[in-house]
Amino acid sequence: MLIAATTAILITMLLALTRGILGPTLYDRILAANMLGTKTVLIIAVLGFITGRPAFLDVALVYALINFIGVIAVLKYFEYGSLHHAEKHDTPDEEQP
């Protein structure tokens, strides 16, 4: 059954990768990358149980954290144009002394 779950996760990753390559807008690609990251967490966990080493779960946990932070960082970059000074996007103050 673990092999069947691995196969399903791999097929889903292929479908998400196809959407990431085809995707008409930027946000489709980010969505596909996010889904690919979630499925990577799952496949790391399942592969840890297949090989009999549940210590792989640490890697899966760290990958989940990094995936979320990465998606949020990419979104912030493309929404505001930079990774800092996000609050001053609408009203850029030019009163530099």
Next chain:
Amino acid sequence: MQSVLVILEWICLLGGSFFLLVGGIGILRFPDLFTRFHATSVSDTMGAGLILTGLMIETLVQQHGFTPLVKLLMIAVFLMITSPSATHALAKAAIHGGVKPRLADRAKAQDDENGADR
């Protein structure tokens, strides 16, 4: 008792695989960005939740101990929190970026057609 746990694990893993495949087909086939969010959330909540539940039962069957169970629970809770918030941020960024839902355009187009018919 052991066989009941194994059957439960099979049901969870097969159900999770089914929802993952449904989400994958949905993200490929749906016509719009905002409908693709729906497919992604299906595979991120039901698929990942069921597969992680199956793995938790696997730790009980294989008697790996207490630590993998807690780690799997942490991964499940973290995915349940972060996946909807990432989707929310993505939808907000898409709206800011000027992506319109397709149904809004279609409703407007139908209104225009009806107006033209009258």
